Amino acid sequence: MININEYIDRVCEEFNDYVSNSPKLCDINIDFSAGKIPDYNDTNVQQAYLLRYAYGYAFEYKVMYNVLFGNYEYSDNISVLSIGCGCMIDYWSLTRALRQKTWEDCIIDYIGIDSVGWEYCFESEITDNIRFIQGDAVAVLENVPSISRDVFFFPKSISEFSHDDLERIGNSIGAKNQNDLFHLLISVRANEYSMHLDTKRVKKLISAISSHGYVTSDDPDMYWRFTHDGTNDDKKIRNTDSEFKHPSKAYSLMNTLNTKCEFYISNGVNCNSECKDRLTRNVMVNVDAISYKILTFRRGVK
Numbered sequence: 001m002i003n004i005n006e007y008i009d010r011v012c013e014e015f016n017d018y019v020s021n022s023p024k025l026c027d028i029n030i031d032f033s034a035g036k037i038p039d040y041n042d043t044n045v046q047q048a049y050l051l052r053y054a055y056g057y058a059f060e061y062k063v064m065y066n067v068l069f070g071n072y073e074y075s076d077n078i079s080v081l082s083i084g085c086g087c088m089i090d091y092w093s094l095t096r097a098l099r100q101k102t103w104e105d106c107i108i109d110y111i112g113i114d115s116v117g118w119e120y121c122f123e124s125e126i127t128d129n130i131r132f133i134q135g136d137a138v139a140v141l142e143n144v145p146s147i148s149r150d151v152f153f154f155p156k157s158i159s160e161f162s163h164d165d166l167e168r169i170g171n172s173i174g175a176k177n178q179n180d181l182f183h184l185l186i187s188v189r190a191n192e193y194s195m196h197l198d199t200k201r202v203k204k205l206i207s208a209i210s211s212h213g214y215v216t217s218d219d220p221d222m223y224w225r226f227t228h229d230g231t232n233d234d235k236k237i238r239n240t241d242s243e244f245k246h247p248s249k250a251y252s253l254m255n256t257l258n259t260k261c262e263f264y265i266s267n268g269v270n271c272n273s274e275c276k277d278r279l280t281r282n283v284m285v286n287v288d289a290i291s292y293k294i295l296t297f298r299r300g301v302k
């Protein structure tokens with residue numbers, strides 16, 4: 001499996017080719033405020049998204065699996081359904097968490113669903129069974145006759161589903177999953193306001209799953225945060241997990257992205273006062289933006 005820094009450097013090289021032609025960067029808009037969603041169909045938007053977030057999310061999803069594997073053993077095999085999988089960063093994180101646990105022989109059966117066919121997808125290890133389904137996750141899950149998964153993962157995707165969508169997804173999981181025990185892993189946006197909105201979504205999902213006889217004793221209001229003692233060094237992902245080196249090339253390119261725009265090159269300023277903030281928003285290299293939930297469901301017992 002490719003290491004995360006090599007992966008980011010590869011994306012960086014291709015994004016660098018694009019920006020070195022001095023394009024107009026108005027369309028590189030990765031803004032999640034007020035319910036906005038970037039245009040993931042645009043390859044250059046994907047590149048900019050990955051340069052900003054892939055490093056941090058890969059770490060976050062690995063932390064989530066580390067926590068799960070601290071409590072449940074999946075040393076032989078594990079089946080995962082990733083809803084809104086993007087380029088399958090969560091699959092990469094799963095393989096690394098298994099490795100850290102020395103469960104390297106565990107066979108992964110991973111299905112990723114996404115409405116967009118992302119480029120830069122992580123390649124499958126030879127022993128794993130990886131499938132990607134392109135489509136609306138709500139419809140895909142309503143159309144399958146049964147499901148058999150140990151883990152349902154929402155990798156930073158839950159906020160892109162409506163309450164109605166999540167009720168329908170929850171009903172499909174609750175009614176069709178064959179496993180008596182499964183886990184819901186949900187990574188959410190860390191700011192208070194978004195967490196509040198996402199908690200409401202999670203409650204919809206839990207209530208729909210529970211209406212089919214599954215029970216969870218995990219608190220839907222509780223989020224797991226990554227704790228550190230507050231010094232700047234301890235906040236760095238690279239000081240927490242040695243397989244994450246500082247993504248230097250991505251960091252310097254993204255930090256000065258506004259200066260690569262055609263308008264800036266001709267005029268020495270950006271065409272809009274918001275460009276700098278929008279384009280150079282920091283690459284995620286610290287642990288404090290990490291926020292997630294892990295819920296375990298069992299059929300019929302508290």
Ligand SMILES: C[S@@+](CC[C@H](N)C(=O)[O-])C[C@H]1O[C@@H](n2cnc3c(N)ncnc32)[C@H](O)[C@@H]1O
Pocket residue numbers: 040057083084085086087088089090113114115116135136137138155156157160161
């Ligand atoms: C913020 S991105 C996260 C991508 C990826 N999981 C990651 O970790 O980078 C949200 C993803 O959810 C997908 N998505 C949103 N609504 C969807 C739907 N109804 N069905 C399938 N995928 C959906 C988007 O296409 C996008 O790839």
